[in-house]
Amino acid sequence: MPESDLPTHPPVLPTGSADGAPSDFLAGLGWSEFFAEQLTPDETGFVRARISAVHRTRLTAVTPTGQVRLALPPHASTAGFAVGDWVLADPQTHVLHRRLERRTLISRRLEGSRVPQLTGANVDTLFIVTSCNADFNPARLERYLALANEAGTEPVIVLTKADTVEDAADFVRQAAALQRGLAVVTLNARSPDAAETLAPWCGPGQTVALIGSSGVGKSTLLNTLAGPGQERPQETGAIREHDAKGRHTTTSRSLHAIAAGGWVIDSPGMRTLHVSDSEGGIDTLFAEIIELAPNCRFRDCTHQHEPGCAVLAAVEAGTLDPERLARWRKLRDENRDNTPVVSHRGAGTTGRSRKR
Numbered sequence: 001m002p003e004s005d006l007p008t009h010p011p012v013l014p015t016g017s018a019d020g021a022p023s024d025f026l027a028g029l030g031w032s033e034f035f036a037e038q039l040t041p042d043e044t045g046f047v048r049a050r051i052s053a054v055h056r057t058r059l060t061a062v063t064p065t066g067q068v069r070l071a072l073p074p075h076a077s078t079a080g081f082a083v084g085d086w087v088l089a090d091p092q093t094h095v096l097h098r099r100l101e102r103r104t105l106i107s108r109r110l111e112g113s114r115v116p117q118l119t120g121a122n123v124d125t126l127f128i129v130t131s132c133n134a135d136f137n138p139a140r141l142e143r144y145l146a147l148a149n150e151a152g153t154e155p156v157i158v159l160t161k162a163d164t165v166e167d168a169a170d171f172v173r174q175a176a177a178l179q180r181g182l183a184v185v186t187l188n189a190r191s192p193d194a195a196e197t198l199a200p201w202c203g204p205g206q207t208v209a210l211i212g213s214s215g216v217g218k219s220t221l222l223n224t225l226a227g228p229g230q231e232r233p234q235e236t237g238a239i240r241e242h243d244a245k246g247r248h249t250t251t252s253r254s255l256h257a258i259a260a261g262g263w264v265i266d267s268p269g270m271r272t273l274h275v276s277d278s279e280g281g282i283d284t285l286f287a288e289i290i291e292l293a294p295n296c297r298f299r300d301c302t303h304q305h306e307p308g309c310a311v312l313a314a315v316e317a318g319t320l321d322p323e324r325l326a327r328w329r330k331l332r333d334e335n336r337d338n339t340p341v342v343s344h345r346g347a348g349t350t351g352r353s354r355k356r
């Protein structure tokens with residue numbers, strides 16, 4: 001697909017127009033002080049661009065003057081770039097100069113893979129989508145929450161298909177209990193009201209991504225967020241290119257405009273999740289357990305059988321759900337098993353070798 005067909009907030013503002021100075025456009029695209037501070041004095045002449053699609057051999061980006069194809073310097077590869085990244089490019093040639101440091105990064109390690117897959121950069125909010133039916137599963141939601149926490153993005157639980165149940169309150173209550181201060185919303189993904197419900201996270205300058213299992217309504221929600229009259233994001237956003245064997249493959253991730261002014265990173269692959277590299281994210285998720293640990297009698301308490309264990313005391317007292325404790329243990333162990341330990345020589349990684 002030619003770059004010009006990629007969706008952006010139309011019309012793309014011309015450079016220096018009266019009501020759309022490039023700086024306003026950049027702020028709407030998510031540019032902030034965090035990125036501005038990274039520029040050295042001799043870098044002010046470069047174009048600031050946000051990566052909208054990462055292909056095997058090329059990058060496309062949104063700039064104040066429209067969607068551009070970035071040329072890579074000799075021997076450079078697109079590996080290591082993520083949709084949502086901010087980069088600097090030469091204003092004439094659009095040759096990539098460098099990538100700016102990320103504010104947040106969603107990455108996942110696929111089963112058996114050494115290198116984490118970069119799903120989205122500089123995402124402010126991760127919509128964790130589940131529906132008010134049998135899909136609702138606290139253990140799965142906790143995996144997504146660990147991912148969001150680790151990435152540095154704010155998680156929001158989005159309960160779809162609220163129109164199919166008499167009362168969604170029980171789902172809301174269960175979801176809210178999964179993490180302190182967690183935002184939870186209910187909606188009908190097919191209704192235009194859904195865009196209004198999600199508006200606090202979808203305004204100019206804000207970037208969101210969606211994750212959830214198949215059939216919960218992610219595509220439906222994407223279309224609703226794109227607004228009426230927009231091309232369907234999955235259709236416009238699927239970037240087809242030939243792979244090494246000449247087959248057509250669909251590269252999944254791309255940046256789309258939201259009618260409310262924000263941006264969404266569409267990543268259809270984000271369904272199942274096995275957890276790795278997320279120790280900090282898991283600690284945030286299970287803060288109520290982590291905070292009890294210092295009160296245990298033994299410093300290396302495993303909270304399983306020890307006398308004077310504050311965690312077990314909380315279960316005994318009814319303030320901590322034993323199932324929650326069991327899920328924490330399982331997720332923490334899975335994370336340890338899946339997180340390679342960097343060897344001392346830094347010459348590689350070895351999985352499944354970290355001590356319990």
Ligand SMILES: Nc1nc2c(ncn2[C@@H]2O[C@H](COP(=O)(O)OP(=O)(O)OP(=O)(O)O)[C@@H](O)[C@H]2O)c(=O)[nH]1
Binds near residue numbers: 162216
């Ligand atoms: N009644 C109702 N139906 C919904 C809602 N959200 C989605 N659906 C329907 O559920 C079905 C699945 O929705 P999709 O948007 O395709 O789900 P998805 O998460 O994108 O699924 P994958 O593409 O497989 O990942 C479709 O028939 C939708 O119309 C909702 O909030 N209410």
Ligand SMILES: [Zn+2]
Binds near residue numbers: 296309
């Ligand atoms: Zn303990």
